[in-house]
Amino acid sequence: MAQRIALHPILGVPEKGRPVKFTFDGKTLEGYEGEPIAVALKANGVMVHRYTKKGHQPRGIFCAIGRCTDCVMVVDGEPNIRTCITPLKEGMKVETQYGVSPLPFEEQGCPSGKKGDGDETV
Amino acid sequence: MKRYDLIVVGAGPSGLSAAVEAAKRGMRVVVFDENEKPGGQLFKQIHKFFGSKEHKARIRGFRIGQQLLKEASDVGVTVILSATVIGMYQDKELVVRIGDEIHHVKGDSILIATGASENMVPFEGWTLPGVIGAGAAQTMINLHGILPGKRVLMLGTGNVGLVVSFQLLQCGCEMAALVDAAPKIGGYGVHASKLARTGVPFYLSHTIKKVEGTDHVTGVTIAQVDSKYQFIPGTEKHFDVDTVCVAVGLSPMSQLLKMAGCKMVDDPKKGGQVPVCDERGQTSIPGVFAAGDVAGIEEASSAMIEGRMAGVAAAEYLGFMEEAACSREEDELTKDLDCLRQGMFAPKNKGKKIDKTEEGIPLSNTLLTKGYLADDEVEAFPGFTHRVGVHPVIECTQNIPCNPCQDVCPKECISIGDNLTALPVVVENAACIDCGMCVASCSGQAIFLVDEDKGDGTAEVTIPYEFLPLPEKGTEGYALGRDGRKLCPATVSRVRTAKAFDSTNLLSMRVPREFAMKARFFKSGNAADAAGEVAG
Ligand SMILES: Cc1cc2nc3c(=O)[nH]c(=O)nc-3n(C[C@H](O)[C@H](O)[C@H](O)COP(=O)(O)OP(=O)(O)OC[C@H]3O[C@@H](n4cnc5c(N)ncnc54)[C@H](O)[C@@H]3O)c2cc1C
Numbered sequence: 308m309a310q311r312i313a314l315h316p317i318l319g320v321p322e323k324g325r326p327v328k329f330t331f332d333g334k335t336l337e338g339y340e341g342e343p344i345a346v347a348l349k350a351n352g353v354m355v356h357r358y359t360k361k362g363h364q365p366r367g368i369f370c371a372i373g374r375c376t377d378c379v380m381v382v383d384g385e386p387n388i389r390t391c392i393t394p395l396k397e398g399m400k401v402e403t404q405y406g407v408s409p410l411p412f413e414e415q416g417c418p419s420g421k422k423g424d425g426d427e428t429v
Numbered sequence: 430m431k432r433y434d435l436i437v438v439g440a441g442p443s444g445l446s447a448a449v450e451a452a453k454r455g456m457r458v459v460v461f462d463e464n465e466k467p468g469g470q471l472f473k474q475i476h477k478f479f480g481s482k483e484h485k486a487r488i489r490g491f492r493i494g495q496q497l498l499k500e501a502s503d504v505g506v507t508v509i510l511s512a513t514v515i516g517m518y519q520d521k522e523l524v525v526r527i528g529d530e531i532h533h534v535k536g537d538s539i540l541i542a543t544g545a546s547e548n549m550v551p552f553e554g555w556t557l558p559g560v561i562g563a564g565a566a567q568t569m570i571n572l573h574g575i576l577p578g579k580r581v582l583m584l585g586t587g588n589v590g591l592v593v594s595f596q597l598l599q600c601g602c603e604m605a606a607l608v609d610a611a612p613k614i615g616g617y618g619v620h621a622s623k624l625a626r627t628g629v630p631f632y633l634s635h636t637i638k639k640v641e642g643t644d645h646v647t648g649v650t651i652a653q654v655d656s657k658y659q660f661i662p663g664t665e666k667h668f669d670v671d672t673v674c675v676a677v678g679l680s681p682m683s684q685l686l687k688m689a690g691c692k693m694v695d696d697p698k699k700g701g702q703v704p705v706c707d708e709r710g711q712t713s714i715p716g717v718f719a720a721g722d723v724a725g726i727e728e729a730s731s732a733m734i735e736g737r738m739a740g741v742a743a744a745e746y747l748g749f750m751e752e753a754a755c756s757r758e759e760d761e762l763t764k765d766l767d768c769l770r771q772g773m774f775a776p777k778n779k780g781k782k783i784d785k786t787e788e789g790i791p792l793s794n795t796l797l798t799k800g801y802l803a804d805d806e807v808e809a810f811p812g813f814t815h816r817v818g819v820h821p822v823i824e825c826t827q828n829i830p831c832n833p834c835q836d837v838c839p840k841e842c843i844s845i846g847d848n849l850t851a852l853p854v855v856v857e858n859a860a861c862i863d864c865g866m867c868v869a870s871c872s873g874q875a876i877f878l879v880d881e882d883k884g885d886g887t888a889e890v891t892i893p894y895e896f897l898p899l900p901e902k903g904t905e906g907y908a909l910g911r912d913g914r915k916l917c918p919a920t921v922s923r924v925r926t927a928k929a930f931d932s933t934n935l936l937s938m939r940v941p942r943e944f945a946m947k948a949r950f951f952k953s954g955n956a957a958d959a960a961g962e963v964a965g
């Protein structure tokens with residue numbers, strides 16, 4: 308889907324760190340060290356970063372500068388990490404966030420759209 | 430508690446400019462910015478700026494950013510990054526969050542230069558992954574080298590929408606359309622024309638009805654709106670896109686000023702709630718200043734001047750500078766700023782209906798609604814002339830404060846005069862030497878070199894070209910008109926690149942003579958079906 312720019316007509320070749328491996332929901336993916344986690348995910352075609360707590364609605368990158376919190380995920384076990392401004396490191400464990408947990412809603416025992424008090428717009 | 434002469438919040442063009450001026454006068458200055466890198470919006474702007482030499486015109490935004498950073502480090506400004514200012518009190522105390530730590534700092538003077546945040550309009554499906562802000566698109570492509578998607582629809586035709594759309598095209602995205610609920614394109618006509626000639630359609634008086642997709646965007650439906658912005662049934666149009674980009678305006682991020690108790694005012698011409706400031710940028714609290722987008726949405730060029738004014742004023746406020754010297758500097762800066770605040774897009778003209786240029790020429794209506802000059806409208810403008818031999822044809826038809834075209838021509842073929850907003854005129858009898866500097870330097874990519882008769886039934890048209898791959902000499906293809914329609918077969922006759930052109934390539938193409946004044950873009954490919962169908 309999404310593609311990295313190999314050569315830009317004005318900016319030339321984008322500067323990138325060394326290639327590193329990380330996992331996304333258990334799958335091993337590759338990205339460049341130091342780039343935002345969200346960019347590495349985008350390069351691998353990942354669009355959905357989290358599902359909202361109340362309505363279980365998908366969210367992905369929206370502002371890309373750390374303001375909207377749409378892109379938050381569970382990173383190395385810690386929820387609510389803004390992946391658009393958090394640099395990627397070798398071996399990071401990145402997980403889709405369901406509400407505030409890495410467990411899909413069914414496993415949390417929380418049927419669709421019934422529980423929780425998450426903010427649905429953010 | 431750490432104490433500074435001047436604390437600047439925001440390392441964008443205004444904040445950095447202020448810091449430079451203050452540090453130059455011996456003040457102890459610190460700049461906080463929440464980002465990992467300094468520069469604010471500047472580093473995302475890869476196009477050449479408008480203005481005059483004093484405003485760094487024809488230099489690309491990110492290079493202006495590099496220059497400013499160097500200037501700042503040369504005069505000893507400390508920039509602290511990943512530092513978010515979360516509070517400000519009346520006694521000029523700031524609360525800064527750096528990592529997990531909270532710091533308190535005190536400034537004898539403070540400049541708030543926090544810029545602006547993007548506005549959003551809700552529509553069905555607006556939270557779906559794939560709907561992004563225009564700023565996000567810029568951040569992804571220009572800072573991180575990643576495309577937000579393959580095919581994009583842009584909502585908003587202000588300068589941000591226009592500029593970002595062009596940037597998306599440049600890095601290989603397809604632009605499905607630009608859409609705006611307003612009846613007229615909000616940004617510069619020259620920015621719109623760069624898109625239109627490549628075949629991107631504009632839909633004015635239209636807005637998004639629905640974004641489709643379950644987990645991410647797969648399409649979008651737009652529809653026409655009436656004068657009360659209500660959908661007109663039966664006017665729906667659908668586009669298959671994977672990305673919807675929203676550029677519907679910016680709002681000043683003035684919360685810190687409000688928190689500190691500065692007097693605020695709601696000013697729609699400035700984009701929302703802004704502090705009440707004197708002409709040097711001082712708020713109602715003595716020693717607290719505001720500059721740049723936070724004091725009223727404008728441009729980077731004006732933000733830099735406002736920043737310098739605030740920096741100088743802060744120096745005077747704390748006695749680092751005599752009042753007389755300060756006044757002199759402020760007067761100079763005010764002159765520069767006034768120069769920029771002229772023309773039909775000036776803040777004072779926001780919302781005004783203008784239908785003639787300063788010269789009394791009727792504005793092109795096609796430009797305002799479709800993004801291009803109709804063939805019969807362009808003839809009226811003073812940059813559009815017929816000559817024997819190579820000559821510039823200037824399709825810059827709105828009064829914008831800009832003059833690099835006049836500046837760079839070694840033969841004085843192009844004249845704007847002292848009034849920065851006057852339309853460029855092609856000087857009679859001046860001998861163009863085909864050096865190409867005007868084409869490459871025009872911030873609006875609105876200048877073409879035309880040799881209307883090469884003697885073999887063809888004409889040569891030279892266009893600015895900032896896309897990849899760069900066609901080689903001999904490439905066969907077709908020419909597109911200003912409206913982006915396929916016009917006629919064309920062959921690339923020359924391709925020029927030069928350091929002085931700063932990454933703008935000059936592509937010359939041969940077209941049948943009768944298309945000399947119509948052919949304005951080139952696409953390679955089969956010319957056989959070049960008969961009036963919409964390209965791209
Ligand atoms: C797509 C696009 C195209 C444009 N094209 C042009 C053009 O051609 N010519 C032109 O002159 N202008 C152009 N502009 C406008 C120009 O970018 C802005 O007017 C200019 O950047 C404003 O400068 P600033 O210093 O006020 O704010 P910014 O550049 O926005 O910088 C403000 C900085 O403050 C930081 N900040 C905010 N709050 C805090 C806080 N609480 N703590 C710490 N840091 C904080 C921000 O992160 C940011 O780095 C364009 C803008 C956009 C979006």
Ligand code: SF4
Pocket residue numbers: 820821837838839840841842843860861862863864865866867868878
């Ligand atoms: S090509 Fe050179 S000489 Fe001719 S008008 Fe442009 S800048 Fe002047």
Ligand code: SF4
Pocket residue numbers: 479619823825831832833834835853870871872873874875876
């Ligand atoms: S033609 Fe001249 S005034 Fe118009 S955009 Fe180009 S450089 Fe600026």
Ligand code: FES
Pocket residue numbers: 367368369370371372373374375376377378379389390391392
């Ligand atoms: S996309 Fe908005 S915070 Fe990350």
